[in-house]
Amino acid sequence: MANDIDSSAAPTGPAPIATFAGVTRRYGQVTAVDGLSLQIGSGETVALLGPNGAGKTTAVELLLGLANPDAGVVRLFGGPPADAVAAGQVGAMLQDAGLPQGAKVAELIGLVHSLYPDPLSVADALRLADLRAVAGRRVERLSGGQRQRVRLALALAGNPELLILDEPTAALDVDARRSFWDRVRVYVAGGRTVLFATHRLEEADAVADRVVVIADGHLLADGTPDQVKAQAAGRSTISVAADGLSRYVLENLPAVETVRRDRGRVTLSTSNPDATIRALLQQAPHVQGLEVTQAGMEEAFRHLIHQGGTP
Amino acid sequence: MTGSLTYLWLEAKRQWRNREILIFRLGLPTAIYLILNATNGDTPPSSPGGRMVAIAALAAVISGLAAGPSLGDERANGWLRQLRTTPLRPSAAVAAKVVVAMSFALPAIALVATAAGLVGDNQGTALGWAESSKLVGLMWLATIPITAVGALIGLTFGGEAAHGATTLAFVVLWLAGGIFTPPSQMPDALAAISRALPSWGVVQVGESVAAGRSMSASALVVLAAWTVGAGGLAALAWRRVLAR
Numbered sequence: 001m002a003n004d005i006d007s008s009a010a011p012t013g014p015a016p017i018a019t020f021a022g023v024t025r026r027y028g029q030v031t032a033v034d035g036l037s038l039q040i041g042s043g044e045t046v047a048l049l050g051p052n053g054a055g056k057t058t059a060v061e062l063l064l065g066l067a068n069p070d071a072g073v074v075r076l077f078g079g080p081p082a083d084a085v086a087a088g089q090v091g092a093m094l095q096d097a098g099l100p101q102g103a104k105v106a107e108l109i110g111l112v113h114s115l116y117p118d119p120l121s122v123a124d125a126l127r128l129a130d131l132r133a134v135a136g137r138r139v140e141r142l143s144g145g146q147r148q149r150v151r152l153a154l155a156l157a158g159n160p161e162l163l164i165l166d167e168p169t170a171a172l173d174v175d176a177r178r179s180f181w182d183r184v185r186v187y188v189a190g191g192r193t194v195l196f197a198t199h200r201l202e203e204a205d206a207v208a209d210r211v212v213v214i215a216d217g218h219l220l221a222d223g224t225p226d227q228v229k230a231q232a233a234g235r236s237t238i239s240v241a242a243d244g245l246s247r248y249v250l251e252n253l254p255a256v257e258t259v260r261r262d263r264g265r266v267t268l269s270t271s272n273p274d275a276t277i278r279a280l281l282q283q284a285p286h287v288q289g290l291e292v293t294q295a296g297m298e299e300a301f302r303h304l305i306h307q308g309g310t311p
Numbered sequence: 312m313t314g315s316l317t318y319l320w321l322e323a324k325r326q327w328r329n330r331e332i333l334i335f336r337l338g339l340p341t342a343i344y345l346i347l348n349a350t351n352g353d354t355p356p357s358s359p360g361g362r363m364v365a366i367a368a369l370a371a372v373i374s375g376l377a378a379g380p381s382l383g384d385e386r387a388n389g390w391l392r393q394l395r396t397t398p399l400r401p402s403a404a405v406a407a408k409v410v411v412a413m414s415f416a417l418p419a420i421a422l423v424a425t426a427a428g429l430v431g432d433n434q435g436t437a438l439g440w441a442e443s444s445k446l447v448g449l450m451w452l453a454t455i456p457i458t459a460v461g462a463l464i465g466l467t468f469g470g471e472a473a474h475g476a477t478t479l480a481f482v483v484l485w486l487a488g489g490i491f492t493p494p495s496q497m498p499d500a501l502a503a504i505s506r507a508l509p510s511w512g513v514v515q516v517g518e519s520v521a522a523g524r525s526m527s528a529s530a531l532v533v534l535a536a537w538t539v540g541a542g543g544l545a546a547l548a549w550r551r552v553l554a555r
Contacts, residue, residue: 068554092396114314
């Protein structure tokens with residue numbers, strides 16, 4: 001018997017906090033999450049990045065036990081998600097979750113405080129979410145940004161080991177968004193694990209230390225923000241006056257991927273702008289109005305999805 | 312457990328500080344009673360205290376069904392899902408709705424009985440303090456199956472549909488359920504339906520106390536059947552909500 005125990009494989013590293021193993025979830029004809037495998041370790045700040053309809057919300061719901069997988073296994077803190085939720089190990093901010101009318105901000109936070117085993121004090125949660133000024137206000141009298149911060153406060157007031165945020169800044173303007181993430185950063189500075197879903201690449205880049213890209217329920221890329229960006233690095237668009245340039249010549253320049261004509265100009269997208277420009281100047285030395293633009297984050301992201309999305 | 316109580320307390324405060332809810336659930340039945348009493352004073356009584364009992368049953372129906380739209384709204388706007396990401400036992404959210412609905416039903420019934428005592432129900436009853444308390448308490452307990460119907464509606468329909476279903480249930484219980492017209496004045500087929508509805512059971516409980524009769528067994532059977540039936544179906548609907 002003792003041998004059996006000794007020979008059982010010891011884990012090689014810290015156990016992952018969250019695991020998706022071959023998880024599929026369908027809604028009618030739509031496969032929202034398709035064979036997703038993923039592990040999230042302790043202390044990571046992970047962005048789940050993808051366009052609308054990519055399966056981000058379904059992945060979050062699976063992780064919280066709000067939806068059950070049709071195939072595969074979801075584990076949270078080594079067990080079924082519902083157990084981790086019941087044990088108070090998770091705090092979540094769902095997309096567009098309403099607040100009960102007539103309740104006051106401090107009352108709602110007090111509720112969460114009473115539900116978790118090792119919560120923040122109500123005062124700390126109010127301070128973290130910048131809600132002290134409206135603590136006694138009813139939720140229906142709050143601004144959109146304030147409501148969003150209440151929902152953040154509800155997610156973190158329980159002081160959970162894992163914080164899950166689904167599109168938390170979707171309804172916020174630029175300033176409110178920045179202040180929101182400042183609040184989250186203060187919270188995670190204590191070594192908490194955070195998973196947030198977003199469709200904004202710049203948000204994933206600015207906040208996360210790991211980016212998981214999904215589209216159509218598939219995992220497309222997984223790495224540091226720099227690694228994910230590198231998959232689309234060096235991508236540029238070149239724009240020139242269209243006069244006298246034949247489409248055939250343009251399409252056959254090295255590294256060119258697409259050619260678009262619009263109002264007297266031609267725009268090329270290229271994976272190697274240096275090579276494309278050299279060849280272009282050789283073949284059309286009199287070309288005018290040359291402009292080169294580094295591909296933005298959004299473009300890099302679209303490229304990734306394009307590569308992975310269509311087989 | 313303390314979490315469930317905290318949630319119950321929050322839910323109670325939230326609803327009790329809502330002026331529209333107070334007017335609709337507490338003020339309206341009493342106002343209807345006073346108006347009917349003032350305008351129909353000469354109508355012969357169908358049973359002693361019949362008007363007071365009928366309007367107290369109306370109060371029970373209004374408060375009892377209120378769990379329906381409230382649950383439906385919170386399912387639709389995502390608050391119930393938000394709660395399910397916390398350690399709160401999921402059923403505590405439903406239980407709180409039922410308990411708070413009952414917390415309105417008691418004063419709503421008591422206010423009608425008090426109004427009847429103050430203005431003197433001119434259908435010929437003058438209940439003593441003890442009988443009045445007994446009437447209010449027993450009619451309040453008889454409200455339990457109606458809150459079960461409210462919970463069933465809220466867990467079966469979301470959002471707007473829950474409001475519609477509640478209105479429908481209200482109209483059926485009010486018009487056909489022995490409140491607006493006693494079954495004895497209905498065609499036979501309708502009377503049979505009426506005597507199977509929970510509001511009729513509530514009226515029967517009230518009338519038996521007002522008349523000093525013993526409780527009718529068929530009313531108790533109807534109330535028990537609705538409690539078990541609607542409560543069981545609500546539990547099934549709740550499991551379906553959870554197993555999404």
